């Protein structure tokens with residue numbers, strides 16, 4: 001339970017930090033408006049940084065001031081309870097600058113829509129993520145849980161991930177992350193800001209168009225990371241399998257009480 005006096009001091013701190021950094025900070029929002037399941041209670045604060053640097057500085061300031069926070073992408077995999085959530089939600093949805101394509105690589109921020117990125121890559125004649133096209137959510141949410149479908153997983157094509165550390169944007173190699181089945185080694189309290197892909201795994205061809213590649217398709221290049229034991233898919237205890245062999249994904253539970 002948050003004591004009222006503490007709460008108002010904390011609210012002042014949050015307001016001050018957001019103002020200093022120029023981050024949009026709102027009150028009176030509910031999880032029900034922000035998640036696909038359309039359920040969930042009131043959130044103390046919803047903050048929406050609009051650049052990776054701003055997001056890193058924001059959570060760095062929260063950490064220095066002992067302000068509890070949690071990240072939220074597009075809320076497609078979150079089940080929040082109906083109580084009051086006494087913490088700050090850091091929404092990544094405004095971190096959606098257009099992805100930057102360079103050769104066969106793409107750099108993208110965490111709030112960008114994953115399905116849109118798949119379309120952008122296809123338009124560039126690149127392949128390697130088209131299996132992820134039907135997965136709702138942001139790039140950050142996908143990185144967080146190593147989203148995948150149709151034999152493609154985001155971790156396989158990720159060369160580096162940008163994370164927030166001590167108020168700064170830090171780029172870490174994808175090989176430092178354990179990309180398991182719908183689960184990664186990222187820790188709670190780690191904010192993912194963006195990622196850069198490895199070279200496109202192959203040119204766009206059969207997998208999307210089911211036709212011969214057109215004249216503008218680039219020469220095939222196959223790039224894959226060296227597999228380590230950490231990459232070996234292992235069944236998650238939280239994953240249940242139905243009789244039709246469709247895997248049901250574990251929802252992330254957001255409980256209301258937090259100091």
Ligand SMILES: Cc1cc2nc3c(=O)[nH]c(=O)nc-3n(C[C@H](O)[C@H](O)[C@H](O)COP(=O)(O)OP(=O)(O)OC[C@H]3O[C@@H](n4cnc5c(N)ncnc54)[C@H](O)[C@@H]3O)c2cc1C
Nearest residue numbers: 071073074075076077136137138140141142147148192252
């Ligand atoms: C109809 C439907 C179909 C789906 N199909 C698939 C599928 O085929 N394959 C699959 O893998 N998933 C699937 N999912 C699950 C979901 O789409 C993925 O988990 C998606 O990657 C979640 O992204 P999001 O932005 O909505 O994350 P959210 O739901 O907002 O968040 C999910 C978790 O990720 C954390 N998170 C989000 N962004 C960040 C960030 N930037 N930094 C740190 N943590 C972060 C949140 O704190 C939370 O713990 C499906 C969901 C639905 C509703």
